[in-house]
Amino acid sequence: xxxxxxxxxxxxxxxxxxxxxxxxxxxxxxxxxxxxxxxxxxxxxxxxxxxxxxxxxxxxxxxxxxxxxxxxxxxxxxxxxxxxxxxxxxxxxxxxxxxxxxxxxxxxxxxxxxxxxxxx
Amino acid sequence: xxxxxxxxxxxxxxxxxxxxxxxxxxxxxxxxxxxxxxxxxxxxxxxxxxxxxxxxxxxxxxxxxxxxxxxxxxxxxxxxxxxxxxxxxxxxxxxxxxxxxxxxxxxxxxxxxxxxxxxxxxxxxxxxxxxxxxxxxxxxxxxxxxxxxxxxxxxxxxxxxxxxxxxxxxxxxxxxxxxxxxxxxxxxxxxxxxxxxxxxxxxxxxxxxxxxxxxxxxxxxxxxxxxxxxxxxxxxxxxxxxxxxxxxxxxxxxxxxxxxxxxxxxxxxxxxxxxxxxxxxxxxx
Numbered sequence: 001x002x003x004x005x006x007x008x009x010x011x012x013x014x015x016x017x018x019x020x021x022x023x024x025x026x027x028x029x030x031x032x033x034x035x036x037x038x039x040x041x042x043x044x045x046x047x048x049x050x051x052x053x054x055x056x057x058x059x060x061x062x063x064x065x066x067x068x069x070x071x072x073x074x075x076x077x078x079x080x081x082x083x084x085x086x087x088x089x090x091x092x093x094x095x096x097x098x099x100x101x102x103x104x105x106x107x108x109x110x111x112x113x114x115x116x117x118x119x120x
Numbered sequence: 121x122x123x124x125x126x127x128x129x130x131x132x133x134x135x136x137x138x139x140x141x142x143x144x145x146x147x148x149x150x151x152x153x154x155x156x157x158x159x160x161x162x163x164x165x166x167x168x169x170x171x172x173x174x175x176x177x178x179x180x181x182x183x184x185x186x187x188x189x190x191x192x193x194x195x196x197x198x199x200x201x202x203x204x205x206x207x208x209x210x211x212x213x214x215x216x217x218x219x220x221x222x223x224x225x226x227x228x229x230x231x232x233x234x235x236x237x238x239x240x241x242x243x244x245x246x247x248x249x250x251x252x253x254x255x256x257x258x259x260x261x262x263x264x265x266x267x268x269x270x271x272x273x274x275x276x277x278x279x280x281x282x283x284x285x286x287x288x289x290x291x292x293x294x295x296x297x298x299x300x301x302x303x304x305x306x307x308x309x310x311x312x313x314x315x316x317x318x319x320x321x322x323x324x325x326x327x328x329x330x331x332x333x334x335x336x337x338x339x340x341x342x343x344x345x346x347x348x349x350x351x352x353x354x355x356x357x358x359x360x361x362x363x364x365x366x367x368x369x370x371x372x373x374x375x376x377x378x379x380x381x382x383x384x385x386x387x388x389x390x391x392x393x394x395x396x397x398x399x400x401x402x403x404x405x
Contacts, residue, residue: 001209001213001239001242002242004209005242005246009246009249009250009253013253017202019250019254020206021202021203021204021205021206022201022202022206023206023209024206024246024250025206025243025246025247025250026206026246026247026250026251026254027206027247027361027364028257028262028263028266028272028359029250029251029254029256029257029262030254030256030257030262031256031261031262031265031266032271035294037298037301039301044298044299044300044301063203064202064203067202067203068202068203094301094302098261098264098265098268100260100261100264100265100314100315100318101315103268103306103307103308103309104304104305104306104307105265105293105294105304105305105307106302106303106304106305107298107301107302107303107304108301108302108303108304
């Protein structure tokens with residue numbers, strides 16, 4: 001149990017795994033990552049996006065990517081969208097930032113960026 | 121009359137051994153949980169388990185039974201390692217303990233008590249570490265945002281229409297259709313000085329978790345279990361993590377000494393309350 005939790009902290013600090021998942025008990029330490037937004041080539045990807053796969057499979061891979069953004073989760077997400085055949089794709093995750101002083105929530109800052117190439 | 125009913129309830133609950141009561145509680149939760157698991161391979165193992173439960177009354181004392189239940193869930197954990205909820209890991213840990221305690225029947229109570237104590241301690245210590253290393257949490261922003269959008273304190277907000285309205289407005293704002301980025305939403309403060317309240321609640325949360333971990337190693341059963349029961353009750357009031365809460369209630373039942381009949385009933389009540397809220401989908405499974 002200690003090993004699982006320590007490994008989770010290691011991944012969340014050195015990689016992009018969210019604190020919410022992976023057996024590390026970091027729930028409620030950040031705003032849930034599924035509030036973040038994804039863009040493909042600067043176009044917003046909506047959760048009701050119609051890809052080639054089923055809607056359920058799309059939602060699952062969409063959230064999996066937000067929980068742990070990496071090449072594997074991205075590849076799965078792209079594979080069931082209409083972007084699957086595009087050679088190069090710029091993928092960004094825009095973080096939801098809450099400002100308690102000004103009572104605002106903003107989607108702006110990019111917390112993850114990756115250029116996906118089909119041949120790599 | 122209420123007192124007599126409570127006495128009867130306490131008596132009946134305490135007739136069960138810890139191994140039996142915990143097995144029944146955990147299996148009830150797993151039945152609810154299994155409705156949300158989309159697993160094809162589950163079917164043959166599930167049939168085997170159901171047969172076991174109906175045919176063998178002492179199923180909870182059989183390592184083969186617990187081994188099969190673990191077999192049912194491990195592949196799900198393996199595939200969803202980075203997306204499964206943290207309390208799914210706890211479910212697996214409890215199952216492993218039940219399996220071990222069914223092998224060593226003479227030391228059953230001791231095995232349950234000791235392991236539950238250390239699982240709860242590790243859980244709380246890591247929860248505190250995670251909070252301390254999160255700048256977002258320590259600044260009060262996380263608790264603040266969750267309060268603004270009704271993810272925390274959902275139950276108490278029912279009694280305050282103004283807070284409910286503000287939370288409803290914020291929820292609508294956040295879920296507006298976004299056409300382009302960047303975008304900023306204006307939100308309503310649930311009540312005055314909410315920033316200060318969020319910061320205070322942040323520190324109270326960390327403090328309560330540290331006290332929880334420390335009390336596990338205190339001898340006074342009454343002192344520690346009174347705090348644990350209040351802690352779980354506060355979790356029910358503030359969060360919708362009913363799956364997590366019911367597992368904590370199970371672990372608290374496990375760590376009890378034989379004589380704590382009253383607290384066994386209280387934890388069982390908290391378990392039933394959380395399970396009920398899970399079934400009606402007020403909380404997360």
